[in-house]
Amino acid sequence: MSRTTTMTVRLKGPLSDFVASNVGEYGAYDNVSEYVRDLIRRDKERTEAEAFERLKAELAQAFNAPESSYQPLTAEDVIARNKG
Known part of the structure; x- marks a missing residue:
């Protein structure tokens, strides 16, 4: 199920100017959204x-670990370790 979230973001100064320069007729995006x-x-x-x-x-x-670092484990060992 897709959800839509509406947000309000307030920008001023350099951030607002930067967004404005990227949106609209001369920007890469048609709108702020x-x-x-x-x-x-x-x-x-x-x-x-x-x-x-x-x-x-x-x-x-x-x-890349050496073979000697491996330990044999049963399925029960793994399950018990992950529950802990």
């Missing part, structure tokens, strides 16, 4: 990319 949606999408993509990079680093570390 389009600009804000794009900023949010980019921030979401950045956050997801950072999380993916952290996961890749953790997996690389695990795969």
Whole structure:
């Protein structure tokens, strides 16, 4: 189910000028809403990319660990560890 959120944001001074320069006839966006949606999408993509990079680093570390550091675990061991 999709949800719509309405926001009111007040900007003044340099921030307002910056937004105005990016919206309208000479800007990259037709309106402020389009600009804000794009900023949010980019921030979401950045956050997801950072999380993916952290996961890749953790997996690389695990795969590069020496075989002697591994411990045999049963499914029950894993379940118990994750409940704790």
